[in-house]
Amino acid sequence: MSYVKGLKCRECGAPYPVEPLAICEECFGPLEVDYDYEAIGRVLTREAIASRPRTLWRYRELLPLEGEPTVGQHTGCTPLVRAERLGSRLGVRELYIKNDAVSHPTLSFKDRVVAVALSKAREFGFEAVGCASTGNLANSVAANAAAAGFTAYVLIPEDLEKAKVVGTQIFGANLIPVRGTYDDVNRLCSEIAGRYRWAFVNVNLRPFYGEGSKTFGYEIAEQLGWRAPDAVVVPMAGGSLITKIHKAFGELARLGLIPEAGTRFYGAQATGCNPIAAAVKAGTREIRPVKPQTIAKSLAIGNPADGYFATGVIAGSGGWSEDVTDAEIVESIQLLAETEGIFAETAGGTTLAVARKLIAQGRLDPEGRIVVAITGNGLKTQEALALAPPASIEPKLAAFEAHIGQRAALATA
Amino acid sequence: MAQTVIIPTPLRRFTGGVETVEVQGSTVGEIFGQLESQFPGIRARLCEENGELRRFINVYVDGEDIRFLDRLETSVGERAEVSIVPAIAGG
Numbered sequence: 207m208s209y210v211k212g213l214k215c216r217e218c219g220a221p222y223p224v225e226p227l228a229i230c231e232e233c234f235g236p237l238e239v240d241y242d243y244e245a246i247g248r249v250l251t252r253e254a255i256a257s258r259p260r261t262l263w264r265y266r267e268l269l270p271l272e273g274e275p276t277v278g279q280h281t282g283c284t285p286l287v288r289a290e291r292l293g294s295r296l297g298v299r300e301l302y303i304k305n306d307a308v309s310h311p312t313l314s315f316k317d318r319v320v321a322v323a324l325s326k327a328r329e330f331g332f333e334a335v336g337c338a339s340t341g342n343l344a345n346s347v348a349a350n351a352a353a354a355g356f357t358a359y360v361l362i363p364e365d366l367e368k369a370k371v372v373g374t375q376i377f378g379a380n381l382i383p384v385r386g387t388y389d390d391v392n393r394l395c396s397e398i399a400g401r402y403r404w405a406f407v408n409v410n411l412r413p414f415y416g417e418g419s420k421t422f423g424y425e426i427a428e429q430l431g432w433r434a435p436d437a438v439v440v441p442m443a444g445g446s447l448i449t450k451i452h453k454a455f456g457e458l459a460r461l462g463l464i465p466e467a468g469t470r471f472y473g474a475q476a477t478g479c480n481p482i483a484a485a486v487k488a489g490t491r492e493i494r495p496v497k498p499q500t501i502a503k504s505l506a507i508g509n510p511a512d513g514y515f516a517t518g519v520i521a522g523s524g525g526w527s528e529d530v531t532d533a534e535i536v537e538s539i540q541l542l543a544e545t546e547g548i549f550a551e552t553a554g555g556t557t558l559a560v561a562r563k564l565i566a567q568g569r570l571d572p573e574g575r576i577v578v579a580i581t582g583n584g585l586k587t588q589e590a591l592a593l594a595p596p597a598s599i600e601p602k603l604a605a606f607e608a609h610i611g612q613r614a615a616l617a618t619a
Numbered sequence: 620m621a622q623t624v625i626i627p628t629p630l631r632r633f634t635g636g637v638e639t640v641e642v643q644g645s646t647v648g649e650i651f652g653q654l655e656s657q658f659p660g661i662r663a664r665l666c667e668e669n670g671e672l673r674r675f676i677n678v679y680v681d682g683e684d685i686r687f688l689d690r691l692e693t694s695v696g697e698r699a700e701v702s703i704v705p706a707i708a709g710g
Binding site for chain 1: 625627628629630631632638664673674675676677679682684686687702704705706707708709710
């Protein structure tokens, strides 16, 4: 059964029925799902959750479906890794990596939002689904649509990484690269969504879609032994994820499943696309759009729809936001790989690099319990790295030893 | 010469369901005024009481966000296309 009361405008509070609607007709504010928390509180316990399969659906009372999930049944419950080697490098006592680089089925946290959005699309009776994407969402919509038998229309900026293009095409989606930025793609998708009766997961299904991101936060709290961390560092593109993790901890506290949270929220962006970080640093909630220019293409949204809410969460929690250069992003991808064996995409490099910068600035307390959100896989953004090809050798022991000896000599030189 | 304005779904109840409207004006602000005279009530959905564009609305003139131009003072050429687009989530 469902605990959804309806939709509600996040800005002016106007109520709406549960329909594929995303925008308030009064003020253009985003609509969000309104739950009956009292009823949820009567049935949802730590024990009930712990008894369920290890997928994101173990928190189903807090997700906006009427019936059983029909898409993405195996998504969620990615590892929370205690990062001791990285922690000691950064001087952090208790550091964790929430690792959605190994999300099922398409190796990014977007599998969470798509599981919820496409299950909802089926409940609404849609046969075709779509999205505007910087790549990860494209992969996930295409894969999940294929598995569920939807027709998929996926629009992306034309300059995406090859792995994100191939990783969409392979599922048989109608993939349409657009000559422009993500913000141009968004504008087009909004116009398409106004004309065709398709379920655009981040347009007309946005209120339901966004709720899937909360499971990233629920899992962190459950994996920490039912408590929220002292700080979480989160990449920001449209700015939604950081607000949904904040909402997740707040809901768990409200339901008595964790102690009152008090988590500080830190937002990470690339300097080449930093509209939210710039607003935080300027002490305002108002976002000035930018034209993106960064290797962190999954974060390259110059006009972030949830930026206003992200700045509110960051400032309200006592957190902060920073941005880092492309070189810093690459260096942190390498540091995470070499210390923890986790290969993150450029967004993950951004997040770790910002965490390091905030520690150096004294804004992020290394004595606290810190979670760094890794939301995508480095195999998809290999173009960002410029690793020299390794030298090959003849299949002879002497050649091997000469090679190793040479390397050892170099290392001690 | 007229300009074309693309009306987003949430505003089509003002236009009787029509997707595109032809109006005349030399700036975005003038075009909003023309829209208001044809479809009373529509401007209050686009702008705050102080006249500023609402936070969650993006307006484009031939694909360029007017926040990068002169906002409501942005000039609109003949045959230009003006899009009114609600903010859309990331992806």
